[in-house]
Amino acid sequence: MNYFKIAKQMSDIFKKAYKLYMQNKTQTLKYKSKNDLLTQADLNMDAYISKNLNKLYPNFELLTEEANQRAKFDDYTFVIDPIDGTCNFVNNLKLSGVQGALFYKNECVLSVIYLPYSKQTFYAVLNEGSFLNNKKIR
Helix, strand or coil, rough: HHHHHHHHHHHHHHHHHHHHHHHHHHEEEECCCCCEEHHHHHHHHHHHHHHHHHHHHCCCEEEECCCCCCCCCCCCCEEEEECCCEHHCCCCCCCCCEEEEEEEEEECCCCCCCEEEEEEEEECCCEEEECCCCEEEE
């Protein structure tokens, strides 16, 4: 399994989703708790990311914060938070992003974080290290 290729694909999907749905940031649908909002952008990004990951990896499980919360973790499983920092996102505090991970048999083998305001993409690959915008970091 080429985890670097998957990291690149996840990053590309996250960037496209954020670009497509940034305009929906003020459409708060409900408060999940005092400090946890649900916006239309959360739902739209969740659907977009899920659809595109399923196209590329139809046999992988998918667990997302907003929609699919019943993954089995038996084999490969994506775990996605379409907007991490929704309160910041809604209030234009420029500290929010998209996070995703890939698990294999309950072990995280890949993690990707896209921070659109700073134009940074972090990813980590099991046994390979951590990277920022495709350059190895320590």
